Amino acid sequence: MTSLRAREVTKTFGGLTALAQVSLDLHPGEVHGLIGPNGSGKTTLLNLLSGYYRPDGGAVVLDDEDLSAAPVQRRARIGVARTFQKPRLLPTLSVLDNAMLGGWREVRSGFLGTALALPRVRREERLLRERATEMLHGVGLGAVISRRANLLEHAQQRFLEIARGLVGEPRFILLDEPAGGLTGAEIEHLSSIVQTLRGCGIGVLLVEHHTDFVFRICDRVTTLDLGRVIKHGAPAEVRTDPEVIRVYLGA
Amino acid sequence: MLAALIAGLATGALYAAAALVYNVMFSTSKVLSVTTGHTAMLGGVFGAWFLQTWNIPVPIALAGSVAVGALFGLITDLVAIRRVLARSDEHLWLLSTLALATMVQQAVALWWGTEPKPFPRLIPQGFSSGLADQKYWLPVALAAVLAIGLELFYRRTLYGKLFLAMSEDSFAARARGIPTDRIRALSYVLAGAMGGLAGFAAGQLTFAYFALGLTLTLNGFIALAVGGLGSNVGALAGGAALGILSSVATYYLGGEYQQTISVGLLMLVLLLKPEGLFGARAGRVV
Amino acid sequence: MSVSLRRQVALVAAGCALATVPWWAGDMYQLHLAQLIGAYWVLIAGLNLVVGFSGQLSVGHVGLLAIGAYTFAILAGTHGLHPALATACAGGVGALCGLLLGLPSLRLPGFYFAMATLAFALIVSEIILAQSDLTGGGVGLAVPGFPAPFDTPQGTYWLILLVAAVVTWLTWNVARFMWGRGLIAIRDSVVTAQAAGVPVFRAKLIVFVFSGLTAGVAGSLFGSLQSYVTPDTFIFELGLFFFVCIIIGGRGGILGPLVGTSILTALPELVAPLAKLGTFFYGLLLLVVVLLVPEGIGRLFELALERLRPRKVESAPVRPDLERLSAAIRKGQR
Numbered sequence: 001m002t003s004l005r006a007r008e009v010t011k012t013f014g015g016l017t018a019l020a021q022v023s024l025d026l027h028p029g030e031v032h033g034l035i036g037p038n039g040s041g042k043t044t045l046l047n048l049l050s051g052y053y054r055p056d057g058g059a060v061v062l063d064d065e066d067l068s069a070a071p072v073q074r075r076a077r078i079g080v081a082r083t084f085q086k087p088r089l090l091p092t093l094s095v096l097d098n099a100m101l102g103g104w105r106e107v108r109s110g111f112l113g114t115a116l117a118l119p120r121v122r123r124e125e126r127l128l129r130e131r132a133t134e135m136l137h138g139v140g141l142g143a144v145i146s147r148r149a150n151l152l153e154h155a156q157q158r159f160l161e162i163a164r165g166l167v168g169e170p171r172f173i174l175l176d177e178p179a180g181g182l183t184g185a186e187i188e189h190l191s192s193i194v195q196t197l198r199g200c201g202i203g204v205l206l207v208e209h210h211t212d213f214v215f216r217i218c219d220r221v222t223t224l225d226l227g228r229v230i231k232h233g234a235p236a237e238v239r240t241d242p243e244v245i246r247v248y249l250g251a
Numbered sequence: 252m253l254a255a256l257i258a259g260l261a262t263g264a265l266y267a268a269a270a271l272v273y274n275v276m277f278s279t280s281k282v283l284s285v286t287t288g289h290t291a292m293l294g295g296v297f298g299a300w301f302l303q304t305w306n307i308p309v310p311i312a313l314a315g316s317v318a319v320g321a322l323f324g325l326i327t328d329l330v331a332i333r334r335v336l337a338r339s340d341e342h343l344w345l346l347s348t349l350a351l352a353t354m355v356q357q358a359v360a361l362w363w364g365t366e367p368k369p370f371p372r373l374i375p376q377g378f379s380s381g382l383a384d385q386k387y388w389l390p391v392a393l394a395a396v397l398a399i400g401l402e403l404f405y406r407r408t409l410y411g412k413l414f415l416a417m418s419e420d421s422f423a424a425r426a427r428g429i430p431t432d433r434i435r436a437l438s439y440v441l442a443g444a445m446g447g448l449a450g451f452a453a454g455q456l457t458f459a460y461f462a463l464g465l466t467l468t469l470n471g472f473i474a475l476a477v478g479g480l481g482s483n484v485g486a487l488a489g490g491a492a493l494g495i496l497s498s499v500a501t502y503y504l505g506g507e508y509q510q511t512i513s514v515g516l517l518m519l520v521l522l523l524k525p526e527g528l529f530g531a532r533a534g535r536v537v
Numbered sequence: 538m539s540v541s542l543r544r545q546v547a548l549v550a551a552g553c554a555l556a557t558v559p560w561w562a563g564d565m566y567q568l569h570l571a572q573l574i575g576a577y578w579v580l581i582a583g584l585n586l587v588v589g590f591s592g593q594l595s596v597g598h599v600g601l602l603a604i605g606a607y608t609f610a611i612l613a614g615t616h617g618l619h620p621a622l623a624t625a626c627a628g629g630v631g632a633l634c635g636l637l638l639g640l641p642s643l644r645l646p647g648f649y650f651a652m653a654t655l656a657f658a659l660i661v662s663e664i665i666l667a668q669s670d671l672t673g674g675g676v677g678l679a680v681p682g683f684p685a686p687f688d689t690p691q692g693t694y695w696l697i698l699l700v701a702a703v704v705t706w707l708t709w710n711v712a713r714f715m716w717g718r719g720l721i722a723i724r725d726s727v728v729t730a731q732a733a734g735v736p737v738f739r740a741k742l743i744v745f746v747f748s749g750l751t752a753g754v755a756g757s758l759f760g761s762l763q764s765y766v767t768p769d770t771f772i773f774e775l776g777l778f779f780f781v782c783i784i785i786g787g788r789g790g791i792l793g794p795l796v797g798t799s800i801l802t803a804l805p806e807l808v809a810p811l812a813k814l815g816t817f818f819y820g821l822l823l824l825v826v827v828l829l830v831p832e833g834i835g836r837l838f839e840l841a842l843e844r845l846r847p848r849k850v851e852s853a854p855v856r857p858d859l860e861r862l863s864a865a866i867r868k869g870q871r
Contacts, residue, residue, distance in 0.1 A: 073735065076733055084732075156855060342724075353819065357815065510659045
């Protein structure tokens with residue numbers, strides 16, 4: 001099982017360099033934290049890994065395939081899922097329908113087959129529905145499966161995004177500030193879910209501001225500042241690194 | 252052939268004016284309103300009504316038409332834009348402005364009739380003036396006045412600068428205490444007034460006609476897209492290009508394929524330079 | 538999106554009612570109205586996937602209707618082709634034109650796309666007028682009817698009902714399986730659709746081509762109903778009407794737009810003052826719906842029902858079931 005790698009990636013916007021030769025490896029079955037002050041390039045790196053930006057230098061690689069020029073949809077197809085800083089859901093659909101959307105890449109039927117309601121289509125639908133239901137129960141949303149997504153509370157929205165990502169059977173999942181707006185208890189739940197994902201061999205990238213949370217559950221942590229990696233290693237090392245403390249953690 | 256060029260320039264000037272109206276509305280709301288062409292249509296129709304039915308002197312009829320356009324601009328903002336922008340659905344303003352445009356166009360059709368009615372002379376002039384006919388040079392002069400006026404407005408006046416601030420970043424503007432709702436309403440009033448003025452000036456060219464609303468919305472948009480969204484110079488260039496191309500094509504090929512040719516121009520420009528001749532490259536949004 | 542028994546019974550009842558319309562409809566005029574609704578619905582059902590599901594605001598589908606009608610009139614009328622074959626060709630030509638229109642314009646942002654479809658409708662009108670040798674120009678063309686057993690008013694109605702039923706079934710299928718979710722994702726959150734792997738442009742184009750097919754077929758039925766078509770039959774206001782039926786009926790559903798089409802077609806006929814207002818009325822309805830109930834009249838009924846039978850939305854704290862979670866993940870990995 002190979003890793004999802006950002007190799008010396010550079011990204012500029014107009015005159016501004018958001019990322020300068022940043023490298024990061026996300027291994028299967030590990031939880032990798034990505035921290036840094038605002039403007040350090042965390043979201044840019046996440047967007048590069050998930051395919052919303054193209055790197056101006058360097059490459060994003062998985063399974064010896066250079067993904068740099070590949071569209072966003074390719075990431076989903078090869079097993080890279082993500083959540084968003086502000087949850088993006090389909091407000092008029094139910095929680096279950098939202099989760100099932102994550103299983104799009106499993107769908108082999110085309111438009112014509114779907115229009116004719118071929119047996120294969122019905123079977124795929126049934127299997128996806130079962131899988132999505134299990135995921136929703138798994139992350140803790142069993143009570144609201146039929147609720148319209150725009151009626152969800154914030155925490156429920158965040159967990160729904162995770163469930164949606166998981167329905168697609170990803171090898172890696174990139175979480176964009178998943179703890180934002182969560183209570184302590186909810187962060188505990190999030191922790192246990194992330195650890196379960198690790199236990200199943202999924203590689204988790206955790207972009208976060210809740211540093212306690214990050215240092216508690218991550219196997220490795222990368223710290224960015226002004227578009228460069230300033231420290232990379234085990235949580236204990238990073239937490240005590242003077243540079244990291246200076247630019248981000250404070251006294 | 253010269254006649255075709257002049258006529259084309261004149262219609263092009265009206266298209267350019269519509270594109271300027273689009274720009275002003277877009278600057279503060281990031282909305283392209285379907286009612287753009289209708290501000291000019293109202294200016295033409297009400298102008299004809301004031302002048303002919305009520306025998307009002309030209310300057311006052313002009314002021315009246317501008318006022319009607321301005322009022323319609325305000326209605327567009329209050330009814331179709333304000334409530335809609337608050338919601339997150341992006342498509343909604345297209346639906347609401349489309350609805351309002353339809354209502355206005357049909358209401359005018361019911362009141363004014365569906366036949367184009369002639370627009371009276373604004374300045375005493377015979378009807379055999381050929382190329383010097385005011386129906387040609389009034390729109391051109393108007394487009395120039397509008398463009399220069401806008402430039403001065405943006406550079407020299409406080410409100411102009413507020414418009415620009417909102418156009419750059421409306422969140423930041425609001426954070427600085429700028430009353431964005433009121434500024435936007437003001438910009439729609441200004442845009443409507445511009446449209447009304449354009450319709451009045453071009454009335455002799457287009458006649459007072461209810462269907463002008465949608466036609467001008469479309470052609471003004473083509474001028475805008477060709478010239479580049481957000482650029483006033485582009486609006487002038489796009490309008491001129493569209494007007495002259497249509498007119499010349501009509502001259503050589505007959506008027507049967509006018510719309511097809513206009514759209515062909517648009518498609519060509521969009522394929523080669525999607526942001527238009529003078530437009531800015533759009534950034535990514537995630 | 539599953540179908541309960543009660544729904545199925547309602548469906549069968551509705552089907553029976555629809556099938557027997559020729560016998561309980563008041564007069565020929567009301568039967569004609571039903572035929573018209575059916576023909577419109579064939580187009581609107583396909584357009585519904587474009588406007589109501591993938592969120593592409595096409596206001597110019599009347600152009601595709603015109604293309605279908607004229608193709609049918611020319612093939613079946615001028616060239617004597619069998620009407621069934623001519624209808625199939627009209628559908629094919631409609632689909633092809635949908636492809637030609639959709640390819641360049643579906644990449645454009647919303648307003649640009651809407652304007653492109655508007656321009657398309659005007660261009661079709663222009664070409665019809667210009668190619669008068671083929672189309673009869675401003676004078677128009679006679680459109681033949683369908684052969685027995687569809688040559689009576691009742692027969693025509695059943696033909697339209699049959700085609701409408703098939704198209705409804707096709708679009709209902711697309712709506713209730715993954716494609717429906719994918720299209721709604723394209724409409725409401727393109728970013729999410731991409732993240733899930735939905736091929737956004739290809740999906741938009743496919744449903745657009747499909748809507749061209751249904752518009753072409755609808756054109757044949759519609760033209761045959763009118764028995765004579767001119768360019769004035771296909772004015773922009775008709776395209777706007779189709780569009781409004783969907784928005785008012787409610788995006789994201791099949792039944793909503795169907796009800797919307799039926800009501801909006803029948804209303805001006807039943808309420809005389811509205812007929813005089815014509816398109817103004819549609820514009821006003823559209824504005825009211827967009828401002829007050831953007832999700833359509835269907836949603837209005839749902840909300841009313843909720844007022845009558847309030848179901849308390851309880852706060853349900855998140856409670857993960859980690860065993861279930863890892864079992865589900867591992868199942869997928871096998």
